[in-house]
Amino acid sequence: MDIASRPSEPAENPKTADAAPPPHAPQVIRREDYQPPAWLVPEILLDFRLGLESTNVTARLSVRRNPDGNGSATLRLNGDQISPLAVRVDGAAVNDWRLDGPDLLLPLSGESHQVEIETHVNPASNSQLMGLYASHGMLCTQCEAEGFRRITFFPDRPDVLSTYRVRMSGDKTAFPVLLSNGNCESQGEGEGGTHWAEWHDPWPKPSYLFALVAGDLIANHDTFTTRSGRTVDLNIWVRKGDEERTQHAMESLKASMKWDEEAFGREYDLDLFNIVAVSDFNMGAMENKGLNVFNTRYVLADPETATDADYDAIEGVIGHEYFHNWSGNRVTCRDWFQLSLKEGFTVLRDQMFSADMGSSAVKRIEDVRILRSAQYPEDSGPLAHSIRPDSYQEISNFYTATIYNKGAEVIRMMRTMAGPERFRAGTDLYFERHDGEAATCEDFVKAIEDGAELDLGQFRLWYSQAGTPQVAVDLEHSGDRVVLKLAQVVPPTPGQPEKQPVPVPLKLALFDRETGQHRGEELVILDKPEQTFTFEGYPRAPVLSINRGFSAPVAIAFERPAQDLVFLAAHDDDPFARYEAMQSLVVQHLIAAVGGSLGEGARAVERDAIGQAFKAILADDSLDDLMRGELLILPAEGYLAEQFLVADPTAIHAEREALKAWLGSKLKDSFAELHDRVSAVSYSRDAAARGARKLKTQALVYLAAGAPADAKRRAIEQYRQADNMTDRQGALMVLAGLEGPERREALADYHGRYSGNALVIDKWFSLQAGSLHPDVLTHVQALAEHPDFTMANPNRVRALYMALAMNAKAFHAPSGEGYRMIGELIRQLDPINPQTAARFVPSLGRWRRIEPRRAAMMRGELERIAAEPSLSRDVLEQVTKSLG
Ligand code: PHE
Numbered sequence: 001m002d003i004a005s006r007p008s009e010p011a012e013n014p015k016t017a018d019a020a021p022p023p024h025a026p027q028v029i030r031r032e033d034y035q036p037p038a039w040l041v042p043e044i045l046l047d048f049r050l051g052l053e054s055t056n057v058t059a060r061l062s063v064r065r066n067p068d069g070n071g072s073a074t075l076r077l078n079g080d081q082i083s084p085l086a087v088r089v090d091g092a093a094v095n096d097w098r099l100d101g102p103d104l105l106l107p108l109s110g111e112s113h114q115v116e117i118e119t120h121v122n123p124a125s126n127s128q129l130m131g132l133y134a135s136h137g138m139l140c141t142q143c144e145a146e147g148f149r150r151i152t153f154f155p156d157r158p159d160v161l162s163t164y165r166v167r168m169s170g171d172k173t174a175f176p177v178l179l180s181n182g183n184c185e186s187q188g189e190g191e192g193g194t195h196w197a198e199w200h201d202p203w204p205k206p207s208y209l210f211a212l213v214a215g216d217l218i219a220n221h222d223t224f225t226t227r228s229g230r231t232v233d234l235n236i237w238v239r240k241g242d243e244e245r246t247q248h249a250m251e252s253l254k255a256s257m258k259w260d261e262e263a264f265g266r267e268y269d270l271d272l273f274n275i276v277a278v279s280d281f282n283m284g285a286m287e288n289k290g291l292n293v294f295n296t297r298y299v300l301a302d303p304e305t306a307t308d309a310d311y312d313a314i315e316g317v318i319g320h321e322y323f324h325n326w327s328g329n330r331v332t333c334r335d336w337f338q339l340s341l342k343e344g345f346t347v348l349r350d351q352m353f354s355a356d357m358g359s360s361a362v363k364r365i366e367d368v369r370i371l372r373s374a375q376y377p378e379d380s381g382p383l384a385h386s387i388r389p390d391s392y393q394e395i396s397n398f399y400t401a402t403i404y405n406k407g408a409e410v411i412r413m414m415r416t417m418a419g420p421e422r423f424r425a426g427t428d429l430y431f432e433r434h435d436g437e438a439a440t441c442e443d444f445v446k447a448i449e450d451g452a453e454l455d456l457g458q459f460r461l462w463y464s465q466a467g468t469p470q471v472a473v474d475l476e477h478s479g480d481r482v483v484l485k486l487a488q489v490v491p492p493t494p495g496q497p498e499k500q501p502v503p504v505p506l507k508l509a510l511f512d513r514e515t516g517q518h519r520g521e522e523l524v525i526l527d528k529p530e531q532t533f534t535f536e537g538y539p540r541a542p543v544l545s546i547n548r549g550f551s552a553p554v555a556i557a558f559e560r561p562a563q564d565l566v567f568l569a570a571h572d573d574d575p576f577a578r579y580e581a582m583q584s585l586v587v588q589h590l591i592a593a594v595g596g597s598l599g600e601g602a603r604a605v606e607r608d609a610i611g612q613a614f615k616a617i618l619a620d621d622s623l624d625d626l627m628r629g630e631l632l633i634l635p636a637e638g639y640l641a642e643q644f645l646v647a648d649p650t651a652i653h654a655e656r657e658a659l660k661a662w663l664g665s666k667l668k669d670s671f672a673e674l675h676d677r678v679s680a681v682s683y684s685r686d687a688a689a690r691g692a693r694k695l696k697t698q699a700l701v702y703l704a705a706g707a708p709a710d711a712k713r714r715a716i717e718q719y720r721q722a723d724n725m726t727d728r729q730g731a732l733m734v735l736a737g738l739e740g741p742e743r744r745e746a747l748a749d750y751h752g753r754y755s756g757n758a759l760v761i762d763k764w765f766s767l768q769a770g771s772l773h774p775d776v777l778t779h780v781q782a783l784a785e786h787p788d789f790t791m792a793n794p795n796r797v798r799a800l801y802m803a804l805a806m807n808a809k810a811f812h813a814p815s816g817e818g819y820r821m822i823g824e825l826i827r828q829l830d831p832i833n834p835q836t837a838a839r840f841v842p843s844l845g846r847w848r849r850i851e852p853r854r855a856a857m858m859r860g861e862l863e864r865i866a867a868e869p870s871l872s873r874d875v876l877e878q879v880t881k882s883l884g
């Protein structure tokens with residue numbers, strides 16, 4: 001085919017005079033400016049002549065004027081750091097095109113044309129890991145959101161859907177495996193030790209879902225039979241030697257395929273599904289049609305090298321990417337403002353999947369913990385945005401906990417209000433209406449509204465308003481009547497000074513204090529600034545359990561006696577509410593302690609109440625160990641900091657550690673007994689054994705705080721005896737926080753044992769940067785010089801520096817050294833990998849919510865970053881907004 005013809009001389013370009021925009025004048029993209037594309041590209045043919053340092057790309061686009069477009073005779077093709085080597089229209093070379101910044105503008109006279117463009121890229125020098133890049137001798141692509149334009153010129157926007165035919169050729173030894181989307185239709189030998197393959201994807205898709213992989217890979221192969229009886233070939237491709245660690249991923253994939261058929265009626269739609277694991281990857285994984293590309297950390301697992309949490313994360317991410325095949329690929333997004341259309345919905349789907357695969361109670365608690373520690377701070381900081389933002393400068397900055405996790409919570413509320421059956425009718429209608437389309441969040445809401453018969457008029461505010469609603473609760477009792485008073489405020493956020501009340505669905509139950517029973521759960525919807533709900537027939541004042549199952553992503557303010565919380569922590573039949581009661585008990589106490597309003601007498605009383613609640617949980621035979629483990633987790637420092645207008649991170653850390661130490665010493669016999677009991681459980685992947693391992697390390701953590709000598713002995717023993725990574729890492733984490741030669745010995749042993757296993761070495765970096773040891777900053781400084789450290793690998797960078805940024809004590813060290821290290825990292829990483837660099841800015845960006853002395857230092861670091869002469873758009877946007 002002539003698309004494979006050799007690259008011609010670079011075409012003469014008469015009009016490159018347009019000056020590129022000045023680097024410090026960021027362009028703001030606005031949702032309200034959306035215009036349908038002027039031209040459509042129903043088909044594209046791509047031809048790659050692959051080489052690690054030099055790949056030539058010929059793209060042949062059939063373009064057609066969009067009847068719904070603005071009628072422009074100019075075709076705009078986006079580009080980024082590429083230049084056209086040749087441009088042909090209907091087979092003839094043309095030179096009347098021009099560049100507009102990075103884009104190529106091509107005047108076209110007719111209704112439809114064939115446009116052919118040649119480009120050249122150097123994958124080996126692509127350190128941003130966007131577009132076509134090299135990783136350990138293999139070639140792979142990442143196109144979401146705007147990476148395709150780094151490969152060829154194209155209308156790189158999600159509302160342009162094309163069917164793709166991809167031909168690639170390359171050296172047979174370097175790239176024995178050649179993959180792209182869809183099905184492989186033909187392959188063969190070429191000249192000079194090369195071979196080629198031709199792939200065809202029958203499903204029209206936007207460019208961000210294109211993928212290509214070429215390398216020396218080996219597959220774990222299996223099959224899945226769909227409910228309509230089609231057999232699908234499944235492959236998980238990894239580097240040689242890693243294939244033994246792909247079984248859990250494969251099982252997760254098959255379980256996902258089955259689950260989506262049952263839970264959402266969604267069947268897979270190709271005969272082949274490929275997953276490729278890549279060790280250099282900016283994010284978790286990518287849902288490219290029929291060819292998912294994964295960060296190795298979400299594929300590879302065996303008991304020796306992966307923790308139970310790793311196993312769970314793999315199951316969740318495999319599910320997530322698979323579920324995108326319908327929520328994202330079959331129905332995609334009209335523009336990037338609609339990102340939550342696919343991400344929020346798909347997170348909800350993966351959460352439901354994981355809940356069905358394991359303990360739904362524990363899964364719900366984990367999901368809420370992530371929301372509170374990652375999304376609430378976003379919502380209350382300078383980068384707050386609604387789940388459907390109105391503007392952005394760099395879309396990569398909007399792959400956030402708000403779009404993903406709050407987006408999932410918003411859809412979950414619709415499900416709670418509609419009930420599971422009606423919600424399913426709504427999603428069925430959504431898929432039916434919009435299959436093959438690029439849709440909007442509004443389309444989704446409308447489909448749920450129609451299919452589930454739900455009025456979502458006011459509910460749409462959840463899509464447009466940022467900020468976590470604050471709900472104040474008051475309960476009055478007189479005679480046999482209970483009056484529940486609720487009031488809501490949605491706090492102001494940047495660009496949104498005034499907010500309207502939103503519908504807040506709250507599940508609640510009223511418990512009789514004596515019988516420990518309630519009369520059934522009720523759902524109330526608070527949709528005004530203030531509202532009162534009355535309940536009759538309660539001669540005794542009941543105990544209120546509210547926001548059960550975390551039915552709404554709001555912050556509840558409810559001052560109540562510790563005894564009520566102790567009661568709920570022991571009796572609530574909603575597992576989330578039980579956890580929540582425990583959390584509130586501790587949060588109330590720590591807020592008072594940090595705020596300095598707690599006298600010694602009150603402190604003792606409150607600690608006692610917490611100690612009693614812990615004891616009850618440790619002794620409760622009705623609890624499984626996984627759930628018991630949840631109930632024993634103290635609220636995260638980040639979540640505690642959220643409770644203050646201006647937080648003192650050191651004080652929060654100190655009080656939280658002091659409580660931990662008090663519990664560890666007060667309950668040391670119980671924790672020691674617990675550690676003995678669970679240490680006797682042998683390794684398996686079942687829930688009981690996983691629960692035992694979770695408690696094993698938790699017991700150690702409390703003992704390390706309250707009885708360090710005993711803890712050290714136990715941790716050394718646990719480390720030595722470990723036949724799995726969960727136990728080994730748990731023990732090492734505790735040892736890494738303690739002083740003494742054992743610390744150094746264990747760290748050295750671990751490094752020696754797992755050198756060569758990048759994912760485990762990542763853990764080795766993380767453990768040290770995240771530890772409670774007083775010298776963490778010195779350790780991190782040294783680790784940055786360690787031969788295993790590299791700025792080129794995002795997993796490694798995150799392992800060291802994200803762990804530091806999350807380590808409140810070290811990051812907020814009074815010297816400001818933690819801030820300086822993160823600031824310097826951002827400046828050094830930005831030219832290499834701006835997307836990853838920008839992810840570190842929010843930690844410094846929270847300065848307004850930190851006490852003034854530290855706030856000034858954090859701000860100072862942001863200013864130093866802002867003063868860099870050529871910042872990426874990614875970092876520039878985050879830094880400007882954080883300073884603004
Ligand atoms: N779309 C991917 C996901 O949610 C995330 C991603 C975004 C990956 C951008 C790479 C680049 O699953």
Ligand code: ZN
Pocket residue numbers: 320324342343346
């Ligand atoms: Zn996703």
